[in-house]
Amino acid sequence: MITVKKLQKLLESIVLRGEGGFTTEYSNNRSKTNVARYDPSTAMIRMFLKNRKLRRKKRRSLLIIGAAVHELAHHVLFVRRKPPVHSPLFFFTLGELVERLRRRGITLQSGDVL
Numbered sequence: 001m002i003t004v005k006k007l008q009k010l011l012e013s014i015v016l017r018g019e020g021g022f023t024t025e026y027s028n029n030r031s032k033t034n035v036a037r038y039d040p041s042t043a044m045i046r047m048f049l050k051n052r053k054l055r056r057k058k059r060r061s062l063l064i065i066g067a068a069v070h071e072l073a074h075h076v077l078f079v080r081r082k083p084p085v086h087s088p089l090f091f092f093t094l095g096e097l098v099e100r101l102r103r104r105g106i107t108l109q110s111g112d113v114l
């Protein structure tokens with residue numbers, strides 16, 4: 001499974017200059033509703049590894065990356081001062097980040113991007 005350090009480095013590698021300044025954390029809290037969450041007040045991406053969807057053994061690292069890149073899109077839009085909602089702009093930004101991951105050799109399937 002991908003370590004939080006590697007995940008943080010990977011996410012940093014796909015944002016533009018000025019869009020960094022976020023931290024990624026693995027939480028052992030059980031969240032039934034969320035696989036991950038972005039907190040704009042602390043710029044923290046928190047991954048809930050005990051969530052049922054992230055506990056699957058198959059493709060686990062890719063699911064973690066997929067959930068993290070979703071939260072990263074929230075961070076990027078927050079930094080750009082755009083509203084952090086699931087707008088068409090959000091999914092466009094998410095698509096851009098997923099494409100940058102693909103160029104780094106990590107291909108997510110649509111089901112991986114939680």
Ligand SMILES: [Zn+2]
Nearest residue numbers: 070071074086
């Ligand atoms: Zn979201």
